[in-house]
Amino acid sequence: MLGFTIFTVKKHERALLLRDGDFAGLFGPGKHRVFTGLDDVTLERFSLGKPDAPARFEHELADYFVAHEPALLAREFVQVVLGETEVGLRHEDGVLVEILPPSTRQLFWRGLREQRVDVVDLSADARLPAELLAKLHSVALRPRAVRGLDGVLLVQVPEFHAGVLTLDGQMQALLPAGVHGFWRFNRQVSVSTVDLRAQIAEVNGQEILTRDKVGLRLNLSAVWHFTDVQRALARMPKPADHVYRELQFGLRAAVGEQNLDALLENKAAIDGAVLAQVRERLAESGVALDSVGVKDIILPGEMKTILAQVVEAEKSAQANVIRRREETAATRSLLNTAKVMEGNPVALRMKELETLERVAERIDKISVVGGLDQVLNGLVTLRQPG
Template structure:
């Protein structure tokens, strides 16, 4: 009977030793994470809690108590260890007051509501500004939608100075979009889109700077015009194209007339040049294999034939008289 009692006692001691050993390993790991955070208050808190748990487990000598303390230790570790990604930063509030900004990696905070960690994403975010109806300076209603690119450069300001920096930036972008584009005519909005994009970015960045938000770019995606305005602009563009076509045609006729005048002046100074030009024209016509060729003759040739016929007629009459 005594042998069984000693056996159970040894078993309890062994179980208690294993549990305490496991607690020691977890405490070492926990303190290591606290030291990595480089915060004196956190290191002191973790060390004190760990010492109390280990001391209670060793002095208690009961595996049940040690097991309960182990569960408490694991629960505390789960509530105090926070992992922050590389593209994130944590804003730590201690008793409701801003303490410091937590960097990436494994961090340890105080439990029981003492510390509260708010994680902020530092990557560039995109806001699709909803379509806005804007009245331009020349009283034309247009529908414009845009996109805004921004990122947080001071996480503490994004948490402490504005309730929701994402929604606030989106609403502010809508307001600034209507305010700035309403000062310009429709032609300026269509022609100066790049300048307006830069102006929108500067205004929005100036307004969001106190929130720790940096606006990197704004782009006007599309401008939707009323159907009546589209038809009017189409007519205007068609009239402009016709005007250009008439000007080009008139300039071509003017240049052709100038060149023809120069050619006529050159040909008029040399009688043989006209004949050569006629022969060249015949050569060009012959290439086309036409069946009918109209060949102009100078009037001097006709006069020559008329003169010869008159001479022959007069000579015949004289012979008959003789």
């Protein structure tokens, strides 16, 4: 049936009219009257006003508009055509909202928001421009981030660290502390961080035989640091693991060359031996060893018992020597006293009085018969209580 169709396009909409499935017109806001005739007329609406509405025009007619509708294209769309080494920065009302990858062919609606696309050449530098880096770093902290951020690498290198930049498998210059950004498009880029401060290596539970075949378990601690990060990473895939292994080898060599007694008497000798050997092995490797210290030397249970018996025997022998020395000194003193009293009656008398005084202190009652002379001549009767 012949006739007309009337439809209204809202201010935030665009309407695509299809007649028998083919393009018949693109209509902006307002009321429109279209002759339908006997054709099958359909209307496709596109909303431009929602904050989360896609601004891109994705339709099978996009290529047709580009090739055959230049006036419509200029009026309704912003066309983006990027080369293989170009990236597009799409802005809406001056705000960056999307990063477009290389070789993009896309139409974006003109409408309620102003669309602008800035083109950046990737071949010039892998680093993000300073202005873009600052913008992306601040945008990434907001709840609504820029779309297409997977095309860039944002890295924050902490203080006292260095960033190791690798481009297409080749290590580049070290990155200082701060925020850095790189394009991921058309290249493989990665950044790892390295701590430049002194680091601790713990070598625990090492079972080692001494020169006299005694099994020990030792715990060692060492401090090391990077002197040349690039050289270290070029020679060692994991510098910390390499330092750990060298400490293991140095500890085994130092312990295996000495007897148990020497090790127990001078643990510092192990420290010096390990430090000297490992420093020599790490020379020109990009890392340096600062200090080494053996924390524990753990003996097996039966060896602890034997050593305890040895120590007990040594201490007992020392006690016997001291006791004999004191007895000899006391005997010598008595002999000297006897020689003095032998030729001196007065000294003998005084010694007798001293002896009597000591005896008197220990008894409760003394009975004297015949005077003091009889006491001194052995006629003293001592009567104790009871």
